[in-house]
Amino acid sequence: MIEVKNLSKYYGEFQALKNISFSIKKSSIVGLIGSNGAGKTTIIKNVVKLLEPDSGEILLDGKNISKLSEYPVSYIPDEPVYFEELTLYENLLFLCKIYKSDKNKILELSDRFKISEYFNNFPSQLSKGNQQKMMIVFSILRGFDLLIADEPFNGLDPEQINEFKNLLISLRDEGKTILLSTHMLDLAETICDSFIFINRGMLVAEGTKKELLDLSKSSKNSLESIFIDLVNQRGHI
Known part of the structure; x- marks a missing residue:
């Protein structure tokens, strides 16, 4: 379980989060x-x-995540993040190696989300939709x-x-x-x-x-x- 307790965050003088708690x-x-x-x-x-x-804490199974x-955890951000100098397939291979994932997952997920045909393209050359599918595949490669x-x-x-x-x-x-x-x-x-x-x-x-x-x-x-x-x-x- 994730527990967020009295979470507050400021950007300068602006308080973006005000003692938020949820589970x-x-x-x-x-x-x-x-x-x-x-x-x-x-x-x-x-x-x-x-x-x-700035105050409060976030707990995973009762333990503060900062410790x-x-x-x-895996994360799909609201904007795509990738290695610009690598092709889509090279990005996938690199992440697969970092996360110690099975390479077969690359083909399985890429076929499922129909991005295999773009393996030799750089991510910056992909449409917004294909970049989003790329980010989904990136996130699922990680345990x-x-x-x-x-x-x-x-x-x-x-x-x-x-x-x-x-x-x-x-x-x-x-x-x-x-x-x-x-x-x-x-x-x-x-x-x-x-x-x-x-x-x-x-x-x-x-x-x-x-x-x-x-x-x-x-x-x-x-x-x-x-x-x-x-x-x-x-x-x-």
């Missing part, structure tokens, strides 16, 4: 939902240890217990969105834990077991859709309506 159950897909600037990416960067909190020498994905559906066509959804569900069924940030609330409804609503750096609510609906006064059943109602209801706008 993520093992073997679940959790949607991190918020408008632009709500603090989603800042939360994610703290969880993957790209940032250090873990091995941290079984992990926790997958953090920041807007991972951006640029994917409907077929590949469905393929990625199926992959996430199969990973959860294998015991992996997934924290998923997305603006695509209709899509999040179809795969997430629970949700964390944030706004302006503060926690609005967390729970399953049913639990959030019970807190909401919305007459509509959509996740979008529930989110908007709870944000308005709790005075965070």
Whole structure:
């Protein structure tokens, strides 16, 4: 289980996160939902240890992640990251060697996400959608217990969105834990077991859709309506 306790983060004098606390159950897909600037990416960067909190702590199975020498997390950032001087295939081989993964996974995942034909291209030559598929493959090559994905559906066509959804569900069924940030609330409804609503750096609510609906006064059943109602209801706008 991941526990975030009283997490605060400043950028200069601006407080991006304000004493946020929530938990993520093992073997679940959790949607991190918020408008632009709500603090989603800042939360994610703290969880993957790209940032250090100014106060509070993040625990994995009761242990502070800052003290873990091995941290079984993989990360799909909101912008592609790669070695510019290497081709797509060379990037994959390099990561495979670093992560000590089976090379067969390269072909398996590349065929699944239809990027094999671009093996000899440099990543910068790929379309936004193919770069996103590349980042998904990069993340899955690594052994992990926790997958953090920041807007991972951006640029994917409907077929590949469905393929990625199926992959996430199969990973959860294998015991992996997934924290998923997305603006695509209709899509999040179809795969997430629970949700964390944030706004302006503060926690609005967390729970399953049913639990959030019970807190909401919305007459509509959509996740979008529930989110908007709870944000308005709790005075965070």
